[in-house]
Amino acid sequence: MNNIINCLVENEPGVLARIVSMISGRGYNIETLNVAPTQDRKVSKMTMVVPGDAHIIEQVTHQLTKLVNVIEVVNMTNQRHMNRELILVRVASKNHVNRSEIVDLATLFNAKVIAVQEDSVTVQMVGNQDHVSDFLHLFEPYHIMDISRSGVIAVGREVAAAKPVS
Amino acid sequence: MNNIINCLVENEPGVLARIVSMISGRGYNIETLNVAPTQDRKVSKMTMVVPGDAHIIEQVTHQLTKLVNVIEVVNMTNQRHMNRELILVRVASKNHVNRSEIVDLATLFNAKVIAVQEDSVTVQMVGNQDHVSDFLHLFEPYHIMDISRSGVIAVGREVAAAKPVS
Numbered sequence: 001m002n003n004i005i006n007c008l009v010e011n012e013p014g015v016l017a018r019i020v021s022m023i024s025g026r027g028y029n030i031e032t033l034n035v036a037p038t039q040d041r042k043v044s045k046m047t048m049v050v051p052g053d054a055h056i057i058e059q060v061t062h063q064l065t066k067l068v069n070v071i072e073v074v075n076m077t078n079q080r081h082m083n084r085e086l087i088l089v090r091v092a093s094k095n096h097v098n099r100s101e102i103v104d105l106a107t108l109f110n111a112k113v114i115a116v117q118e119d120s121v122t123v124q125m126v127g128n129q130d131h132v133s134d135f136l137h138l139f140e141p142y143h144i145m146d147i148s149r150s151g152v153i154a155v156g157r158e159v160a161a162a163k164p165v166s
Numbered sequence: 167m168n169n170i171i172n173c174l175v176e177n178e179p180g181v182l183a184r185i186v187s188m189i190s191g192r193g194y195n196i197e198t199l200n201v202a203p204t205q206d207r208k209v210s211k212m213t214m215v216v217p218g219d220a221h222i223i224e225q226v227t228h229q230l231t232k233l234v235n236v237i238e239v240v241n242m243t244n245q246r247h248m249n250r251e252l253i254l255v256r257v258a259s260k261n262h263v264n265r266s267e268i269v270d271l272a273t274l275f276n277a278k279v280i281a282v283q284e285d286s287v288t289v290q291m292v293g294n295q296d297h298v299s300d301f302l303h304l305f306e307p308y309h310i311m312d313i314s315r316s317g318v319i320a321v322g323r324e325v326a327a328a329k330p331v332s
Binding site for chain 1: 172179180182183186187190191193195196197198199200201202203204205211213248250251252254255256280281283284285286288290292302306310312313314315316317319320321322323325326
């Protein structure tokens with residue numbers, strides 16, 4: 001099972017290195033990882049997809065919370081959330097071969113063709129983990145010239161409970 | 167200036183840790199970073215946005231190429247490419263306040279409203295570095311409940327030169 005872990009960290013030198021070293025040092029596997037600033041430039045948010053059962057994920061989150069400069073660790077898989085990943089893929093289509101097939105496939109995934117060139121078509125796709133996996137699978141038979149995946153990001157969708165009127 | 171560096175690495179334990187440690191150890195700043203598998207599961211692609219002048223970027227790419235398990239390092243900024251970033255932002259809109267304003271702003275950026283709840287609107291936006299920076303700037307006055315940025319990814323758009331007919 002792929003668990004999505006969000007981690008808020010202070011934007012200090014060495015934080016990312018400490019986190020990544022801890023995880024790989026203990027032999028946990030990271031499927032995708034990304035980190036970027038939040039609206040507060042002093043705080044960055046990191047999202048990791050870590051395969052493993054509940055026990056492994058509990059260990060990872062526990063170890064993460066003990067690290068310096070780590071503000072908050074949330075296993076998004078345990079709560080209502082929305083996850084998305086961005087993919088850019090440049091598919092070979094020399095002399096227009098396969099071009100309409102590739103464009104049709106992109107359309108089925110609500111993906112966007114962002115470049116058509118004499119040797120290729122470049123497609124931009126956003127989806128949740130299942131969509132991304134289907135998308136990559138269906139593009140496998142083609143010749144992929146270049147691919148970039150952002151890794152999964154996630155935001156919560158829990159609504160704060162309404163306060164009782166006093 | 168923000169430079170986009172793509173790095174192909176062997177999918178071995180410790181590679182990411184070595185790269186991140188080298189960069190932070192030498193005091194270079196990473197604005198965003200992400201890493202995910204390519205179509206070849208043995209190879210991952212990492213994209214880093216590193217602020218700095220040409221001299222700094224030359225040093226970073228040179229140091230990266232010297233690391234074990236690093237297959238290829240490309241400064242995308244030096245070549246024709248397309249870069250994109252994905253952002254999920256949950257904006258407070260208690261009792262519908264600001265809701266239509268937020269939706270209008272999202273529409274201007276071709277962003278997609280992916281959740282409307284009693285306390286918030288969640289928007290998914292994809293754009294290049296300039297679009298993302300404008301988008302974040304215009305959402306600053308609102309109360310951001312949660313934000314996740316994927317960091318920039320990039321694919322090349324150079325077309326291979328046609329071979330002369332012999």
